[in-house]
Structure formats: C-alpha cells, structure tokens
Amino acid sequence: MTARPENPHQARILRLLRQDGARSRAELGEVARLSPSKLALELDRLTKLNLLESGGLAASRGGRRSGIVRIASHLRFVGIDIGATSIDVGVTNGELEVLGHLSKPADVRDGPEAVLEQALDLVGKLRTGETTEIHGVGIGVPGPVSFLDRTPVSPPIMPGWDRFPVRETLSREFGCPVLVDNDVNIMALGELHAGLARAVGDFLLVKIGTGVGCGIVVDGEIYRGVTGSAGDIGHIRVSDDGPLCTCGNTGCLEAYFGGAALARDAQAAAEAGESPFLAERLAHEETLTAEDVAAAAASGDAAAVRMIREGGRHVGMVLASLVSFFNPGLVIIGGGVAGLGHALLAEIRSVVYQRSLPLATGNLPIVLSELGDTAGIIGATRLISDHVFSVE
C-alpha cells in the first residue's frame, strides 16, 4: 500500500518539497505557514509514514541550526509516455528527478495488450537491481481520455484502445495508484513542473508529433474541458480545399502538418524528383519520415525547407486564432517534429505575431520545449504524484 498524507498540511509540505527539493525546517515552516510545533507534529507523522526523511543540519541563520528535511529518498514514481510510434518510460524519485529513461519505437495500433507489455518490459529493465516499491504510475496515451472514468475513448489512431482499462491493468501489475491522461496533457504538466512554464499560470503547449495537439493550462492546472477533449486541435480546419484527413473532413491541421503529413509529403517530393536528398534516402529505405525531412533541410534541400516553412505557416494560422481567443502568457512548441527546430519556430512566430491581436501578443514568448522527450515522463509522474501527495 502506498502511504498518503493524512491532512492538507501534510499534502502541502510534500508538494513544496517535491517542487523545491530538500529544505530546512525553518524555511519550510515559513513557506507552509505553520507554527514550529504544528510543523514538527506533521513532519513527525510524515516520517512515520515513510514519506519524509531528515538530512542533517542546515547552515546557521544566526541561531540554532535548523534540521533539513526532504521527501524520503526511497520513493519512486514511474512515468510512461505512449506516442503513436514510440514508448518512453522513466523512473523518478519523489522530487520527480528522472533517475532512468528508456525509449523504443512502437506502434500504438498494435493494441493495448501488446503496447503495455512493451512498456512494462522497459520499466522492468530500469528497475533491475532496485528492490524499492513503486509509489505511483502516470501514463499518457496519444488520444482522448475520458475525464470521468480515465480510460481512452474513441481514439482515432488507436484501434483496440477504446474504453480499455489501462488504469486497472497497470494498477494490478504495480500494486500502486495509476492515472491515465492524454499524451499532450502530460507533456504540458512536464513543462509546468520542470520546463519553461514553471512560473507561468496560463500557457499553451503545442505538441507536434505524428499528429498535432495542444495542452491548455489555466491557473497552473490542466484544463480538460467538459468531456476531456479540450486541446484536440489536430482537426481544426485550416482551409476548405486542403488534403483529405483521416477524420473524413478536408483541410484539417493534421492533414497539412505533423509527422504523418510530413512523411507523405516527403515521399511525394522524392518520387516527383523535387528533392535529390529525399530521393537518395528513399532509394535505401522503404518509407520516409519526419527525421528524413529534418536531415534534408539541414543539408539545404529546398523542398524539405519549403515543407517545414509551410507546416509552420499552417500551425501558425491555427495558433493565431487560439492566441486571440485564449490570451496565454507563453506558448511552448514540443513533440518529435518540433525537432525540426528554428526554421519551423520562425515561421510559426511570424504568422502568430502578424495575425493575432497586438494586445494578446505584446509580451507573448513562443519558444521550443527544452525538456525534449522527458517532458511526457516528468508530466506523467507529476500527474500521479499530485494524486499520491493529496489527502485521500
């Protein structure tokens, strides 16, 4: 059984230590606004629950040296980030520092049993030699997740996952609390916890992977909408006469840009003789990917650079509307395709700054994620640690 705090004071202490690491009792009392005797009582209970440990004495601030406390060092959270074409798994301590991280290609269309088994394998490899208990598991999946029962619902690119009991399956396996969310939401939580959004209350995280999605943070919390589908921007219409989308409409953002659209365009450019670089690659590989486009662009291939620019323009057009509507304090661009880098970012910025209201873009930074593929893992452990570090 994973121990949980017994009251809101204890929950607040654990969250403070999770965010800021070890602290002296004196500092903690100030931040948590607890009297020394009340603080001592709660710290004592948390120690008895095995959630907290002492760590020597702090430097003197003039009087008696204050004892240092930290989240118990044996605490472990597991974060699992299922993408459309990859699995990332990480183990963190109670401060959500990533202690180990493994990644492998995988196809989410293989279905939940096969994909979760691969994820469990990766966790097993990370835990070799570790005997400590897992205190919570967070997992993100690349499709909509029902807010009420926390299972994937009608996920367009995930046959077999509809209503699959991900939470129960993993909970049985690990014997600890498990929470499931959308992959984009956990990425936004990762940015909120450890990324560029740490000090920002209201921000957007645009994930450009195989598809395109948006994490919405309002006042430091993920905004999920009434049925949990908020931020699902991949099927926003960019144009009436655009490419056919897998959803049946035409001109959706995802039909224009994202990993899948880029692969399609790269193939077409190679076959049409528009890109010597991509044609050369295609001669040696069965299919092309977004990474090939990135390599082509890096080598100066004009067709690849054009694809990235046009993609950035389409993302920018949708984002410009959302910035006018939502007036965020920060926009972070992340996900595998964000690895295309600054050419993409420059194009997105150019369109948003031109098309959104000046009042909404006045002080609006649009930046690339600095967390890379750990954002999802950190976010998944943040999700489950928010739950574990709360009163039952």
Place this chain on the structure above:
Amino acid sequence: MTARPENPHQARILRLLRQDGARSRAELGEVARLSPSKLALELDRLTKLNLLESGGLAASRGGRRSGIVRIASHLRFVGIDIGATSIDVGVTNGELEVLGHLSKPADVRDGPEAVLEQALDLVGKLRTGETTEIHGVGIGVPGPVSFLDRTPVSPPIMPGWDRFPVRETLSREFGCPVLVDNDVNIMALGELHAGLARAVGDFLLVKIGTGVGCGIVVDGEIYRGVTGSAGDIGHIRVSDDGPLCTCGNTGCLEAYFGGAALARDAQAAAEAGESPFLAERLAHEETLTAEDVAAAAASGDAAAVRMIREGGRHVGMVLASLVSFFNPGLVIIGGGVAGLGHALLAEIRSVVYQRSLPLATGNLPIVLSELGDTAGIIGATRLISDHVFSVE
C-alpha cells in the same frame, strides 16, 4: 460608505441569498454549513451592517417555525452596458432582479465624457423618487479592458477611451465601488447568473453585435487571459482572401459578419438591385442596419436570408475551432444581431456539428440567449456585487 461583509462566512451567506432569494434560517444554516449559534451571530452582524433583513416566519418543517432572512431590500446595484451603438442601464436589488431598465442609441465614438454623461442621465431617470443609496456600479465597455488597472486599453472602435479612468469617474459620481469589464464578459456573467448557463461551469458566450466577441467561463469564473484580451475573436482569420478589416488584416470574422458588416452588405445588395425590400428601405433611410436585414429576411427577401446564412457559416467556422480547442459544456449566442434568430442559429449549429470533434459536440447545446438586452445589465451588477459581497 457601502458596507461590506466582515468575514468569509458573511460573504458566503450574502452570495447564497443573492442567488436564491429569501431563505429560512434553517435552510441557510444547512447550505452554508454553519452551526445555529455561529449562523445567528453572522446574521446578526449582517443585519447591523444593514445588508440583511428578516422577513417573517417560514412554513413549519415539523418543529419550531424558522425565521426567514433576505438581502436588505434597500440595496441597489447599477449595471451599465455600453455598446458600440447603444447604452443600456439598469437598477437592481441585492438579488440582482432588474427593477428598472432604460436604453438609448448612442455612439461610443463620441468619447468617454459624452457617453458616460448619457449613461448617468439614464441612471438619474431610473432613480427619480428613489432616495436609497447605490451600493455598487458595474459597467461594460465594447473593447479590451486591462485586467490590472481596469481601464479600457487601445480599444479599436473607441477613440478617446484608451486608459480613460472610467472607474474613478463613476466612483466619484456615485460614491460607491465601481468595476469595469469588457461588454462581452459582463454578458457572460449575466448568463451565468440568470440565463441558460446557471448550472454550467464551462461555457462560451458569443456576442454578435456591431462586432463579434466571446466570453469564456471556466469553472464558473470569467477567464480573462494574461492581459485581459481573452475571447477577442472578432479578428480571427476566416479566409486569406476575404474583405479588408478595420484592423488592417483581411478576412477577419468581423469583416465578414456582425452589425457593421451586415449594414455594409445590405447597402451593397440594395444598390445592386439584388434586394427589392432593402432597396425600398434605402429609398426612405440614409443607411441600412442589421435590423433592416432582419426585417427583409422575415419578409422572405432572398438576399437577406443569404446574408444571414453566410454570416452564420462564418461564425460557425470560427466557433468549430474554438469548440474543438475548449470543449465547452454550452454555447450561447447573444447580442443584437442574434435577434436574426433561428436561421442564423441553424447555420451556426450545422457548421459546428460538422466541423468540431464528435467527442466535443456529443452533448453540446448551442442556443440563443434568453436574456436579450438585460444580460449585460445583470452581468454588470453581478460583477460589482461579487466585489461588494466579498471581504475587503
């Protein structure tokens, strides 16, 4: 000096009575979760502050009959709703029931001094014979309002209003607390308080007046964004090659639809001989308005019906994106042009249900406001009463 509650219990009691009207002490104690002695103490203090009054005995629930309390009947709030082409003013009691409402055409471009003077005149007419004090004034203006200093900022259609001290001016006049917000936000507050959104936490209010704007409610509170411009959707791009907008871009939503765009299109249709009805009107009037288009459509004029349908389609296209992004529980269409009625609504619904994610539209009602032009007044008094019924 307007009295204010002294502690959070008193504030909660006042807000409960504002929402639900008179209640027995027994009921109030249950809802407010206060012991009878604590409740009696707070009710006594509120009575002494002249914020509360007793109103006889409730029907017996088996034991001793419980006394009824209500917000003091002498309390008055004033709501002022400045539109681009009109002023609405209302006086309410402490339960925000509209006791009197006056409206007149006005041009916001005449500047703050002239417009506020007209608003004060209207308030004066409503108060004739009343000797009671005003306890708070809420006012909405048709442009962005800075969240920090609560003054209008760079309002595109409001020359002279930039940074004008609306709050201080009215506060001096009435000798009571005043709050300013965007006209669309106060309309959304009105719907939240007394309209179709009473039981809905997350909803959008699309106001179609001279321009187009959107009020965003998250968890029962107006979401304003980091600089207060959230919901400013009038300049979202509908198409690259659309009409020139006053903002300098082309193809903005407002350039396609809204009171101003309809007037322009009506004029063009009349002059081109496409609409006998509008041509007839134009022969007797200097300019045409959205009301003329409504009358033409009601008479079966094909050009007018087409204008309304196309307008609905453009609003629907923008709204479809926002519904996918925000996943609201309800969308309310309001504002003067919403008076065009069900042809407009049908077109908006058709586009949103076709273009938004099924998961986001599954249980999504899209409805016309039932409050009409009192929404802004009620919302403005809700804004200021939230402030007056809170601890200083």
